Amino acid sequence: MATGRLVEVYLDLLSQPCRAVHILLTCTKIPHRVRTMALRKGEHRTLDFTKLNPMQKVPVMVDDGFVLTESDAILKYLATKYDVPEHWYPRQPERRARVDEYTAWHHTNTRPHAAKVFILEVLLPAQSGSLVDEARLNRALSDLDDTLDKLESMFLRRQPFLCGDDITVADLLAACELTQPLGGGRDVLKERPQLQRWRSRVQSAVGEAFDKAHGVLYALRDRRRARL
Numbered sequence: 001m002a003t004g005r006l007v008e009v010y011l012d013l014l015s016q017p018c019r020a021v022h023i024l025l026t027c028t029k030i031p032h033r034v035r036t037m038a039l040r041k042g043e044h045r046t047l048d049f050t051k052l053n054p055m056q057k058v059p060v061m062v063d064d065g066f067v068l069t070e071s072d073a074i075l076k077y078l079a080t081k082y083d084v085p086e087h088w089y090p091r092q093p094e095r096r097a098r099v100d101e102y103t104a105w106h107h108t109n110t111r112p113h114a115a116k117v118f119i120l121e122v123l124l125p126a127q128s129g130s131l132v133d134e135a136r137l138n139r140a141l142s143d144l145d146d147t148l149d150k151l152e153s154m155f156l157r158r159q160p161f162l163c164g165d166d167i168t169v170a171d172l173l174a175a176c177e178l179t180q181p182l183g184g185g186r187d188v189l190k191e192r193p194q195l196q197r198w199r200s201r202v203q204s205a206v207g208e209a210f211d212k213a214h215g216v217l218y219a220l221r222d223r224r225r226a227r228l
């Protein structure tokens with residue numbers, strides 16, 4: 001990479017896909033600058049940001065004028081373009097296909113199901129001032145349970161990480177998503193020793209980058225705890 005040039009990323013660290021991008025950038029030491037966004041203040045709806053991403057969503061990456069949205073695409077682009085350890089997004093076709101297999105599944109399973117628990121337990125009550133809708137929450141938890149079963153029985157059946165023997169971008173997406181309900185004080189892996197061991201392996205593999213990315217979420221959890 002040309003010296004002095006920084007990859008720019010627009011992130012709100014309360015957002016799961018943003019944290020996955022943040023962790024990869026931190027771990028791989030790709031020179032970057034974080035443009036902090038506050039979704040709660042509507043900063044993603046300004047004219048300037050809408051020009052960058054008409055979808056009005058984070059994360060967004062800008063690399064030497066190349067604008068890219070979608071965490072999945074950003075993670076794979078960074079791991080392919082920059083000189084990072086190969087395990088993040090293996091070049092060997094079958095190993096790479098395993099990562100693509102998980103990430104394709106992630107966006108219609110782990111992501112919506114874990115996110116819904118957080119939305120019902122934290123976001124909607126905060127926005128509307130109403131109580132948690134317990135019936136909807138129970139349905140969301142049941143959907144999430146199905147997803148957790150599949151993570152255990154399919155992706156982690158014979159291997160320490162979701163797509164093989166080493167950590168990949170797939171583990172980052174999954175770990176950040178499954179941590180989100182912690183913002184409402186809920187550890188969705190509490191009764192899941194196999195997934196807990198996987199989460200510990202992910203945390204050990206990325207070191208302090210994990211807590212650095214999750215600091216804002218932990219602070220939200222602590223503020224809510226203090227109010228109880």
Ligand SMILES: N[C@@H](CCC(=O)N[C@@H](CS)C(=O)NCC(=O)O)C(=O)O
Nearest residue numbers: 015016017056057058059070071072
């Ligand atoms: N599929 C996208 C999802 C991005 C996304 O949904 N971002 C949320 C935060 S987690 C957002 O920006 N929401 C703002 C809004 O929808 O108003 C990705 O993985 O990057």
